[in-house]
Amino acid sequence: MSDAISFKLNGQSVELAVRPDTTVLDLLRDQLGARGTKEGCAEGDCGACSVLLKRGGINGGKFNAANACIMTAAQIDDAELVTVEGLAHNGSLSALQQAMAENGSTQCGFCTPGIVVALEGLLLNKPAPTEDEIHDALAGNLCRCTGYRPIVEAAKKAASHSANVDDTPIMPVEIAAKTVSGGTSYYPNNLNELVQLLESNPEATILAGGTDLGVHRAAYETDWDSIISTAHVKELRVIEETESSWTFGAAVTWAEVLDRVADDLPSFATLIRRFGSTQIRSMGTIGGNIGTASPIGDGPPSLIALGSTITMASATGGTVSMPLEEFFLDYRKTAMPNKGVIVSITVPRIKSDEVFRTYKISKRYDQDISTVCGAYWLKLDGDKITDLRIAYGGMAAIPKRASNVEAALQGNLLDEEHVQAAAKAMATDFQPLTDLRGTSHYRNKIAAGLLTRLMHDVRGESVEVMSL
Ligand SMILES: Cc1cc2nc3c(=O)[nH]c(=O)nc-3n(C[C@H](O)[C@H](O)[C@H](O)COP(=O)(O)OP(=O)(O)OC[C@H]3O[C@@H](n4cnc5c(N)ncnc54)[C@H](O)[C@@H]3O)c2cc1C
Ligand code: FES
Ligand code: FES
Known part of the structure; x- marks a missing residue:
């Protein structure tokens, strides 16, 4: 338990008592005088607040870009932080800073510190x-x-020089730490400690990467008096790989999931590369994406279609596992045990007679929330579908399987005739909402159209309209 945090800022040790829900952006600008880090949107979208963060073994123990505006002080305890002030070496600009200056890569300059840090x-x-x-x-x-x-x-010009975050960087501002105390953060190290803390602090906020919570906090100006961080819980940080499955601890970041699945599941990897931004993927976790139970979260449709299992734990109920599709009950309602926590997600690997595809439809290719996200796991005997799971996000109050669509395809050829029959069944599976991202009619049409895309894709007929 702690109401003080210690971390390294541009190579210097800092220790201060601070409310654990203070944003790192406020901490840097208002309390540490590091004002090169800017505030634009304050909700993780614009990158003006980008900093480099290194946290223990997370993301390979390397520096990764992250958004300071949605990161809380509780998340930098024991971490190392580099801001734009820490990038110059012994009075000289870094190769990238130099290239940006020489190349006319900045006009008003407001975005520039964040861009330099991200690059x-x-x-x-x-x-x-x-x-x-x-x-x-x-x-x-x-x-x-x-x-x-x-x-x-x-960036290309600078790439020819090696990038380097100096061990003794320049920090042109005085570290003037002020104490703003109140609130408590807990940093359990193992699952037993975590569930005991949840039992005795039922009001505490479970904080993983904070990319959902941080936005919510900024939008509604909520305070968290008590935070339980999952970042150091060893059972939640595990990645286990066997011949038949991966088990990802709930606090594994999307960047880490991407590293692991990229070779076996290229379609899932393409989706993950469109999950927020580098900054979001370096903080946001697989467990947080499930825990937030959004109907438009990008992880659950794929994880459901792949046949994943979720494992949860609580102090009184022990450990329970269930198919992930049974976890989502109704809008933001889940089967989480009382005072429980998500421990891990086990994802079966693809066999040689199985295929997996997922398609995200959003208004913008990058850094956008899904309007509809479809995920498809098929077991094939030649062109015949012998087994399948199809799940959609953005089509109902929860991420959900399309059981009538599945029935129309089960045991049939993946051809125009059966795809058309399956597309007709879509409206019997889902009655989606109309909202800012799309009408109900549009969503049904898109979800049905993705079945045709799937057919062409599985046949090896190119369907990618955009690539990174
Ligand atoms: C700019 C931006 C872009 C985004 N883009 C996408 C996108 O493209 N696709 C997408 O799906 N999402 C996106 N998100 C949402 C978010 O990044 C993801 O949902 C992410 O996976 C959340 O993980 P987290 O670790 O940050 O969760 P947190 O914010 O830490 O937590 C989210 C919720 O889950 C709970 N929780 C966390 N861990 C556990 C646990 N182990 N057990 C029980 N409950 C837990 C928390 O209490 C909280 O209620 C975006 C967010 C931002 C700010
Ligand atoms: S201020 Fe826009 S991402 Fe942080
Ligand atoms: S917004 Fe990028 S230089 Fe002005």
Whole structure:
């Protein structure tokens, strides 16, 4: 338990008592005088607040770009943070900063610190990135007056030099830590400690990556007097791989999931690369995506279609597992045991006679929430479907299987005739809402249309309209 945090900021040790729900952005700007980190949207969308964060073994123990505006002080305890002030070396700009300056890569400059930090994060992990990787690293950073071409060119130029976050970086602002105490954060190290804490603090907020909670907190200005962080719980940080499955601890980040599944499940990997931005994937966890129980979360449709199992635990109920599709009961209502926690998700791996595809339809390709997300697991004997699971997000109050669509395809050929019959069944499975992202009619049409896309895709006929 702690109401004080200690961390490294640009190489210097900082220890201060602070409310655990203070955003790192406020901490940096208001209490530590590090005002190079900017506030734009305050909800994880624009990247102006990007910082580099290294947390224990998380994301391979490397620095990754993250959004300070939705990150809380509780999340940087024991971590290392580098802000834009820490990137220059002994009075000289980094290669990237130099290239940005020489290349006309900045006009008003408001977005520039965040862009530099995001690109330094890329260069640290991939010293020779491809152009696609540069675009991907910038997906979470908005620039509205320079335009991206000169920024991408600067990144390419800098890539020829090795990126380097100095061990003794320059910190041109005085660290003037102020104590703003109140509130308590808990950092349990194992599952037993976690469930005991939940039992004795039922009002506490379970905090994983904070990418959902941080937005909610900013939007509704909620305070959390008590936070239980899952980041150090060893059972929730596990990734187990066998020949037949992966088990991802609930506190495994999407960046870590992506690393693990990229070779076996390329379609899922494409979806994960469109999950928020680099900044969001380096913080957001698989367990948080399920725990938030959003009808438009991108993880659950794929995980359900793949036949995943969720494991939960509580102090009084012990450990329980169930198929993930049974976890979602109604809008934001789940089968979570009282005072319980998600421990892990077990995902079966694909066999040679099985295929998996997932398609996300959103208004923008990058950094956007799904209007509809379809996920398809098929077991095939030649062209005949011998078994299948199809799940959709954005079509109902919960991520849900399309049982009538499945029945129309089960035992049949994946051809135009049966795809059309299955498409007709879509309206009997779902009566989606009309909202800002799409009408009910549009959603039904899109969900049905994705079946045709699936057919062409499985046949090897190219369907990708955009690629990164
Ligand atoms: C800019 C932006 C873009 C985004 N883009 C996408 C996107 O493309 N697709 C998408 O699906 N989502 C997206 N999200 C939402 C979010 O990033 C994901 O849902 C993410 O996986 C949440 O994980 P987290 O660890 O940050 O959860 P947190 O915010 O820490 O927690 C979310 C909820 O889950 C609960 N929780 C966390 N861990 C556990 C646990 N182990 N047991 C029980 N409950 C738990 C928390 O108490 C909270 O209620 C985006 C968010 C932002 C800000
Ligand atoms: S201020 Fe926009 S992402 Fe943080
Ligand atoms: S330089 Fe003005 S928004 Fe990017």
